[in-house]
Amino acid sequence: MEEHHRHDRAAVSNRTMELVVAAIVFAFGAVVVYDSARLGAEWADDGPQAGYFPFYIGLLTCLAAVIVFAKAAFDARGRKAFVGVGQLAMVLKLFVPTVVFVALIQVVGLYFASTLFIAFFMIWLGKYAWIKAVPVAVAVNLSLFLLFEVWFKVPLPKGPIEAAFGLH
Amino acid sequence: MEEINSLLHGFAVALTPFNLMLMLVGVVLGVLIGVLPGLGGANGVAILLPLTFTMPPTSAIIMLSCIYWGALFGGAITSILFNIPGEPWSVATTFDGYPLAQKGRAGHALTAAFTSSFIGALIAVVVITFLSPVVARFALKFGPPEYFAVYFLTFAAFVGMSKGQAWKTIASMMIGFALAAVGLDSVTGQLRLTFGFTELLQGFDFLIAVIGLFGIGEILLTLEEGLAFKGANARLNVKAVMETWRELPRYWLTSLRSSAVGCFMGIVPGGATPASFMAYGVAKRFSKDGERFGTGQVEGVVAPETAAHAAGTSALLPMLTLGVPGSPTAAVLLGGLLIWGLQPGPMLFVEQKDFVWGLIASMYLGNIAGLVVVLTTVPLFAAILRIPFSIIAPVILVVCAIGAYTVHTSMFDVWLMLVFGVVGYVFKKLDYPLAPLVLALVLGDRAESSFRQALLGSQGDLAIFFSNALVGGIMTLGILLLVWPLVSAGLTRLRKAA
Amino acid sequence: MRIRQSIACAIAALAAALAPAAHAQLGGWEPTKTVEFIVPAGTGGGADQMARLIDAIIKKNNLMKQPMVVVNKGGGAGAEGFLDIKNAKGDPHKIIITLSNLFTTPLATGVPFNWKDLTPVAMLALDQFILWVPADTPYKTAKEYIDAVKAAGPGKFKMGGTGSKQEDEIITVALEKQTGTKFTYIPYKGGGEVATQLVGKHVDSTVNNPIEAVSQWRAGQLRPLCVFDDQRLVYRGKVTETMAWSDIPTCKEAGVDIDYLMLRGIFMAPGVTEAQRNYYVALLKKVRETPEWKDFMEKGAFNQTALIGDDYRAWLQKEEQRHYQLMKEAGFLAPGK
Structure with a gap:
C-alpha cells in the first residue's frame, strides 16, 4: 500500500492528523469529566454515584489522549501521508454528495432525495447515461417504498412530493 | 424418555403442509429483515400479526419464530459483503467475514456463517428440549452481581485481543464507555452527559454507531483505492459451499465452545450480541491460528455466528418459562403470546403442552428450512458484489441512512451516523481499534447498572462479587482470562530460561 | 424457485390482510394514513403489552381502515x-x-413537557399495584412482613422495582x-425482570x-400480600386453586393507608381538532x-374506570398535584421544580 500512495501528494501528514485526533479525544474526555463532576463522582455508602464511572472514564480518555499526542509529536515516522490529495478528492466525491443527500431528506423527503442521490452518483461518477441511471434510481426507491412504507409499515421521512400523491 | 415423546408429539403438531409453508414465509421474511438494518424483528411480527388471528396459536408462533430464525441468519449477509452489520449480533462476524469477502471468498464466508448458525441453533434446541426445567431454575439464580460477572467475563474474553497501540485501544474503549453512559442513568434517574439536548436523551444507539463506524467508514476507505469493492470477482458456485463444508469439521472444537458460550449467554439472558463477542474472543485466544484472526479466517466467522445463533435460540427459553424476554425480538413474540390468550411464565409448560412442544419442534424444522433457504441464496447475495460500485455504493448509503433513521425515527441519528462514519474512517487509518469501542458501547451501560444494583443490594460491599460459588466462579474465570496473556508469556519465558 | 414461490405467497397473504375492510363511518374525520401508536417505554412492559393488545384488537375487528403501527420510544424514561x-x-x-x-x-428530570402540552383523549383503565413476596417466605400478611422489615432494621430488606424515581419507588x-x-430500593429495567428477580430471591x-406477576402467582412462586387501593379488587374468579384477585386484602386493612393507581390513558398531539379527537374517543x-379487552382486564385485574372529556382533565389535574406532592416528600424533584 505504501508504494501505491507515494506518487500521490500528501493532503495532510499522518502526524498532523494524529495530533488533531488526540486533541479532539482529549476535549471529549474533558467534557465527560466536567459533566460527571457536576453529577457527583463520589463513592457513596451504597456504591458509586451517577457520575463515578463516567468521571474516571473521562480521565482515562484524557490520559490516553495525552500519551498518544506525545508519542505522535516525537515520532519521526509521522511524516508519511495520512491521505493523498487524489485519495481525499475521491473520498470527498462520495462524502459531500452524501451530506447533501441527508440534508435533502429533511427538505424533500427520503424517497425523492435518494432517487436524486442514486441517479446523480451514477451519472457523475459512474458515467452512466441518463436513460440508464434514472430508471435504476426510480426502481430502487419504488422497491424501498413498497418494502418499508407499504409492507412493513415503517414510516420514513416524506416531503411535498409524496404529499402531492396523497401519501403523506 | 418423556421429552422424546413430547417432542415427537410436537413434530406431529408442527409438521403439517400449512405449517411448513408458514415456516418458509417466516424464514424468507426474516432473512430480508436481517439483511436490512432498517428493519427489525418487531416490524416483521407487526406486519404478520393480523394474519395470525385466524390461525391456531401454534401455527402463528411457528411463523413468527421463523422470522426470528431468518433474521438471525440474515444478519451475517451484509456484515460479510459490505462490513455493515444488518443486526447487532453480526458485528463480530464482520471481523473476519469482511476480510474473507475482500479476498474473493465471500461465498465461503457466507456458507461458513450460515452453517455455523445452524449448528449453534441445533445444539441450543437440544439443550432446550432436554434440559429446560433445569435451565430455567439455573436462570433464576442470576441477580445483579451475577449479571455483572457475566459482562465482566465477556469483556475479559474480548479485551487484549486487538493489535495496535495500547493507549489507542484504551482511548477507543473509553470513548465507547462514555458514549454508553449518555442519557438517563437507570439507577438514579439522573440525566448524564446530555447538556440539555433532548436528542441525546435516548443515548447513543449501538446500531447507529456500528453502521457509521463500520459501514460508512469502510466505504470511505474503499474509495481511496478507487471505484470498486475488493473481492468483486468472487467465485460463486456450489463448489464454494462444498469446499467450506469440507473445511468446517476442522473447527469442531471452536463450534462446541461457541455453542456453549451462546447457550449460556442466551439462557442467562445476556443476549446474542455479547455472546458473539465473547465467542470470538475465546476462539481467538485458544485457536492455533488465533494470531491471524481478523485477516479473514473462516474460524473467525464460525465462532461468533455459532454463538449468536445458539444464544438467540436459547433466549426463547427464559421468555417461555420466566416471561422475561432475552432479546428485543423475543419481547415482541412475547406480545404475540398474550394476544392469543397465552400467558408466558412458569405455567406455560404445564398448561399448553401442544403449544410449547409444537414451538420446540418448529425450532428444529425452522432452522433446517432456514439453512436451505439461505444456502440457496449464497450465489444470489454474493452476486451483489458484481454490481458496479457507482450503483451499489449510493444504494448502500441510502439503506444505511434508513437504518439509522428507523432506530428512533429521528433525523438526528442520520447525521450522527455520518459523524460516526468519519470517525470510523479516521480511526481506522490511525490504528485506533474500533472493536473495543463497539463492545464498550454494547456492554458499558448494562455492566455499570448491574454493578451498581449489586452494590445497592450489598450496601456498598464489594465482596458481593465473590459471595457465592456462581458469581465467584464467573468472576475468577474472567480474571484468569484477563491475565492469561501475561501468564502464558511468563510461562514461555520460564520454559526458555529452563 | 421455492423462494420466489414463498415470497409470492407472503405477498398474496399480506395483500389479503391489508385490503381495507368495510366498516361504519365514525363521525366527521378519519385517519388518512398509517396511525403511529407511541409507547413511551421499552418492549415487554405493561404499557407496551396494552398498546400491542389494542393494536391487535383494532386489526382483528377491523375497527380502523388505515393501518396502525406500535412504536417504542422509551428513551430518557419516556421523555x-x-x-x-x-x-x-x-x-x-x-x-x-x-x-x-x-x-x-x-418532575424528576426537568425535561420540558407536561400533560397539558398534549390533547387528552381517554382514560382506558387504571393499573393496580400489589405487594408481593416469594411464596416460600413465612410472611402471610402485609403486617407480618412489615414487622419483619422493622425488626431487621433499616436497609436490610430489598425492594425491587421498575426504574428510578418512578411509580414503584414512589x-x-x-x-x-x-x-x-x-427498604433498600433496587431499580431494574422492566416489570417482568422485577418479578423474576423476586422469584430468584434477589x-x-x-x-x-x-399482570406482571400473575403467572408466577399461579405457579405458586409468589404470594400477594396486599393491594395498594382503598377497596379490594373486583374480580372473583379463581386465579390460583384457592384464591381470586378479590381475596387479596387492601393495604389499608393491613394498617397501611396507601392507595396508588397508575394511569393507562391515551393522548394526542397538541392542536388537533375536536373531530379528530372524537374519532379516537369512539374508536x-x-x-x-x-x-x-374484557379478558385482558380480568387477567391483569385492572380497575376499569374509564374517563373522557372534562372528567379526564379534572382527574389528570388532581393526579399531577398528587405526584408533585408525593415526589416532593420523597425528595425526587429535579432542581428548580
Missing part, C-alpha cells in the same frame, strides 16, 4: 416519546399511551413513611402490577367493548 408527540403539533396520526412517567419524568417511599421502615419484595370505546 423521547412524550417530546415526539409534543412536537408533532396538529398531527392527528399519532397517539400515545401513558404510564405514570407522564407525571414523574418531567410507593416504596410512601410505604416507608407510613410504617417507619426503611430482592425480598416488589410492588409489581398484577377506543369500541375497543373497550370487545371480549378480548
